[in-house]
Amino acid sequence: MTQVVRIGKIATLLAMLDDNEQSPFESLFSEVTFCRGKVGSMNMQKVISAVETAVKRQQLIDEDVYRETHALYHAILEALEGVTRGQLAIGEMMRTVGLRFAVVRGKPYKDKKEGEWIAVAFYGTIGAPVKGLEHEATGLGINHI
Template sequence: MSQRVKIGKLAVLLASLDKEELTPFQDQLEGVKFCTGRAGSMNMQKVIAAVETAAKRQHIISEEVYRETHSLYHAILEALEGVTRGQIAIGDMMRTVGLKFAVVRGEPYARNGEGEWLAVAFYGTIGAPVKGLEHETMGLGINHI
């Protein structure tokens, strides 16, 4: 049995902390694959595409295996529910987001047979498309591969 990896916690830390703030957590990142990036838009599809593109380019998921893309998509949607408070819409509701994201792939269960999972976390701002009127937001989604 392997040790339990808290992929959701790691995703939240990666999305919300600066590089220097992450230093104490470097040893926890061993044994997982991860990537980070930024997405800002009034278009939800652009946010989803930014995460998917980063995960594929950084080899967190394989472009050749549909179930990996499918798992990522559901983790992204779950995380966006948190960002948007359950109303998965931004531009249609006259709001915009500026987000940092993280994708973490690992085995969160001690039993080896449970397999790999993906966690997606967003941290940033959401609000009216007027500079200075946004507020902080965060979302986390986890899905099995």
């Protein structure tokens, strides 16, 4: 019987852990493909673009297949809703973000007919664009491919 792969848990861990903290969790990462990155901005589109660019550069999705790009986009938006507390705006509300992100692709169900899914996780800070006035935030989005 195949083990359930928790792609959301893996994405969240990858987003939160520094490179030197990752080694105790390596066995969790063996059944998925993933990429990581960082982005800081007051512009929501720049955050979305940073994730899309990293995913495409790492060939985590096939950008010629619409459903893969579409799944990624919706997972990003869902994760950003967590970071922004349901108000998908940053610069317009005089907020800035400094985020690490991880995108994980895998098969989270025992029944392989359920197919592949994608998880996007953000971890970092959000707050007024004044150094030291930010607070931690995290968000997770998962979508089927």
